[in-house]
Amino acid sequence: MRCLHGSSGQLSRRGFLTVGGGVVTAAALSGCGSLLGSPTQIGPSSPLVDEAERARRVAGARIVDVTLAASPTTIDLGGVQAQTWAYDGLLPGREIRVARGDVLRVNLSNGLPQPTTIHWHGIALRNDMDGVPDVTQPPIGPQAAFTYEFTVPDSGTHWFHPHVGMQLDRALYAPLIVTDPTEAGDYDVEAVIVLDDWLDGVAGDPDQRLEQLRREGMDMGGMDMGGMGGMGDPSRDPLGPDTGDVDFPHYLVNGRIPAAPITVQGRPGQRLRLRLINAASDTAFRVALGGHRLSITHSDGFPVEPVDGDALLIGMGERYDAVVTLQDGAFPLVALPEGKQGQALAIVRTGNGDAPPADSLPAELGGQLVMAGRLRAVEDVRLAPRELDRTHVLTLGMDMGGYRWTINGEVFGQHEPLPIRRGERTRLRFENRTMMFHPMHLHGHTFQVNNGSGTGPRKDTSIVLPMQALEVDVEADNPGQWLLHCHNVYHGEAGMMTVLSYVE
Numbered sequence: 001m002r003c004l005h006g007s008s009g010q011l012s013r014r015g016f017l018t019v020g021g022g023v024v025t026a027a028a029l030s031g032c033g034s035l036l037g038s039p040t041q042i043g044p045s046s047p048l049v050d051e052a053e054r055a056r057r058v059a060g061a062r063i064v065d066v067t068l069a070a071s072p073t074t075i076d077l078g079g080v081q082a083q084t085w086a087y088d089g090l091l092p093g094r095e096i097r098v099a100r101g102d103v104l105r106v107n108l109s110n111g112l113p114q115p116t117t118i119h120w121h122g123i124a125l126r127n128d129m130d131g132v133p134d135v136t137q138p139p140i141g142p143q144a145a146f147t148y149e150f151t152v153p154d155s156g157t158h159w160f161h162p163h164v165g166m167q168l169d170r171a172l173y174a175p176l177i178v179t180d181p182t183e184a185g186d187y188d189v190e191a192v193i194v195l196d197d198w199l200d201g202v203a204g205d206p207d208q209r210l211e212q213l214r215r216e217g218m219d220m221g222g223m224d225m226g227g228m229g230g231m232g233d234p235s236r237d238p239l240g241p242d243t244g245d246v247d248f249p250h251y252l253v254n255g256r257i258p259a260a261p262i263t264v265q266g267r268p269g270q271r272l273r274l275r276l277i278n279a280a281s282d283t284a285f286r287v288a289l290g291g292h293r294l295s296i297t298h299s300d301g302f303p304v305e306p307v308d309g310d311a312l313l314i315g316m317g318e319r320y321d322a323v324v325t326l327q328d329g330a331f332p333l334v335a336l337p338e339g340k341q342g343q344a345l346a347i348v349r350t351g352n353g354d355a356p357p358a359d360s361l362p363a364e365l366g367g368q369l370v371m372a373g374r375l376r377a378v379e380d381v382r383l384a385p386r387e388l389d390r391t392h393v394l395t396l397g398m399d400m401g402g403y404r405w406t407i408n409g410e411v412f413g414q415h416e417p418l419p420i421r422r423g424e425r426t427r428l429r430f431e432n433r434t435m436m437f438h439p440m441h442l443h444g445h446t447f448q449v450n451n452g453s454g455t456g457p458r459k460d461t462s463i464v465l466p467m468q469a470l471e472v473d474v475e476a477d478n479p480g481q482w483l484l485h486c487h488n489v490y491h492g493e494a495g496m497m498t499v500l501s502y503v504e
């Protein structure tokens, strides 16, 4: 590949190109930046990114145009007013719904006092539209605008949010639902359920909270159970005893506190598909619908062999679809924050009768719990068996004495990018050396969790339990520079991010 801007590019330990000591932004990353004899990064503006997009593009594809305006606003959480930042003044933002193969074109205008971007979480899209500042695009400045345009190749329950600072912990998120016109879809009605933990504009803001964690250091952050508390009781504490760094005053379903919940309407006997999205920053939820069992059908948008259970565990950034056969009455859909006080609530109603109270705790929450480890991908979406070409080990750690979360001993910015070549089957092995769980998210790909028999669920975000390892396998079919990080936003912003870097 020809380097279009001279030979001064150097791949630094920061993972950016440095020219004369300065850091250049993504626009300059195009296919350039080699040290003599070392591989060249395939940057976001490489022709290979265009080529991958052309291969995804369906002839005569429909173009879906959307406009979004991010700005400061006041949101009513149901009697609690929160000063926050939102898309078009809504929480969650307006759902985007497209069909597999559509081209999504979104014009974002930034009315925020900070630069912003949008990351399309779960979509295997072209690298230059992935929304990671200084990795795939320059950040969009205040009062500026940017148009994202990309083919949406896979159906499923996805979502979008900024990838700048702590912005995701405000109201800046919305569902992105991708339908499959050929899907059989054994259900009658559908509800998109977005879970969140909330403090913005009620108890300070997320930037202040992160600063507080940094001041307090790990003593108050990740280490409160470290070394002494042990691993707890796995049946009661499936994520270990230390599940979060932040206590939130409110937990929300679709932007509402339990005192003023949304209602999902159906009729007795109908099959209701729940599309569950955990948009929280620091909270995993245990979800159950009183009087019903859940049949889990999809993990992060991809179909699994249905598994029934009473409750579901969902980490930050994860999505699950579940189908229930509706009973007659009014039922609480409850999301309990794991290891924290409080709860989130929606009502599912098929008949008359009083709504369940705000503090409903259906017995199903203590019943059979489904976690990702029990799920198997349906045959169609399993990765074809083949030899591994490469394995990357990612050690998840923390620094004592400061609020610093690390991958392979480094915080983001000091990280060594993890090289990968097109066509390689690559295994990512996460080794968690901390006492907290980390929901690790890979951009631009859907991996398969290695369960030892080639049948693990397809996902893009997987929980790595405290002091345990998890392996996921990736087909390297989408050239570019892809963020790989913890979806605890506080951990990610405190360093737990790296880059899976296509080279040639």
Ligand SMILES: [Cu+2]
Binding pocket: 405, 437, 438, 439, 486, 487, 488, 491, 492, 496
């Ligand atoms: Cu984490």
